Amino acid sequence: MTNPTIGTSNGSGTPATKKAARMPVKRRLVIVAAVVVLVLLPAVVMVLVTWAGTGKLQGAATWASIPAIVGIATALSGYRRYAIVASIVMAFLAPLAIVAGISPVSGAALMAILCMTVGRLSRVGLQKSGLLVPVMLAWALIDPPAWNGATSVDRLDTGYLLWMTLIFLVGGLLPALLLPVVMRKRPAPHFVPHSQREATTYTVMITILVTVSTFYVLDNPKMIGGAFLIAVILVMAPIGTSQTIKPTIFRLLGTIAGSVLVIALVSQVNSLGVV
Structure with missing residues (x-):
């Protein structure tokens, strides 16, 4: 009598356990689908807007997906106001980045200011x-998109800069406004603030590495993948105590060295006309 009961309870509990285990996967798939939609939606909107405004399909309009990624990341931080402010600031920085890319000095200076701002955000755990x-x-700074099918970019064209500002503004604001509404029941994330010493070390490290890299990339316009190099530095740069930084810094330097080698090889092959 006892064994059948135990067997029945075990058998009935197994499907329930499996069903409960499937729920996180479904939620993750829903979140992934929502993120994909939020990334693509601004691009679709701006393609239609620029088409209506210029009479042509502008490939640069798809760059609205770039600030959309920032809008999603900042919105997921849990502060809607922070996401909105970051999106607006990025929109106004976009034309500055395009113009600053004319000179290695101005481009490197702009990236240095941005890196110091990121370092300041690490004090409250918002650096990610x-x-x-x-x-x-960095992509707009080093390799901005062409406009009206041109083979080269006129970085000082007023109309072009206005359109790029609008593209970045819409691209960032749409997810920054929509995502908090969709995920209003999501628990507030926990941030890990860093000490002044940790933040200072982190700020100095990324500022020096990114500034030097930006200057070098802009000073060598034939170099391919320069923005990727800057992204690698910022994404992989460690922050924390000396025990955390020491093993990570070698991985960062190794990755940077490998990226530089690959970029240099690709640039050299491309300049020879092999590719």
């Missing part, structure tokens, strides 16, 4: 989302 701003702006 904040670092995406210089990461994404």
